[in-house]
Amino acid sequence: MQLRQESAGCQMRYFKPKPGTKSAVRILNTPFADIAAFTMVVRALVLNNPIGCTSYRSVKKSHPPLEIVREMYTAKFLYTNDKGKRIGTGQEMYDSVDGYEFGIAAMITNMANIAAHQGKVRHIPGADHFSVLLKCHDPNGELYFLSIARDRVTLSSYIDEGIRKRVEAWAEGVPAMV
Structure with missing residues (x-):
């Protein structure tokens, strides 16, 4: 990772050009x-x-x-048994923020899905992914x-x-x- 030196001693991140096609990532x-x-x-x-x-x-x-x-929004879920042991995982992808938010609520309350996993479902927000592509x-x-x-x-x-x-x-x- 390349950093640019600031006068106060603080380092700031900048966009690092990638070779080949003209693109840069931060x-x-x-x-x-x-x-x-x-x-x-x-x-x-x-x-x-x-x-x-x-x-x-x-x-x-x-x-x-x-x-x-x-737009792409991915919600991650964890299923646990009565002892707290992981018995399954899942993820759902949505093409809007509304879909993402309603989808999470639907997954948590979907009794048929919970019964199929035979455990409790928990949304793991820290593992979720979001991305938007703009032209x-x-x-x-x-x-x-x-x-x-x-x-x-x-x-x-x-x-x-x-x-x-x-x-x-x-x-x-x-x-x-x-």
Whole structure:
């Protein structure tokens, strides 16, 4: 992991370019605490557009500056017997935050599933995964992708280094991503 030295002796993380295709990844020091913290960052990015993306038009369609292309939310579950011993695990994947939240409630109260496992079910929020893929249109006309996951941010398909610098500056200004 490469770190950039700050004047106060504190080290800050930065996006490390990957060889080959033009992409960069930023591994977060601490994963997002929960779905609420994750969603707040994604919504603020889309609503406030701090990286300066612009609207554009393709054949017969107008696009917003930042467009959510894909969402993926995975909830993990643990099944235990009366003695607390693990007797099974499970995971469910959803394509929206609402689906994720309703799905967790459904899994915990699904009596047929609980009976099939012959034990108690418990949601393990710390093991859950979240990711959102956004398509961004740069003022220079370039389209690139920004993937925000629970533990990393990946910038891909860009050419102009100014894009990486703007995304890096945005990420450094988000407390949950430092």
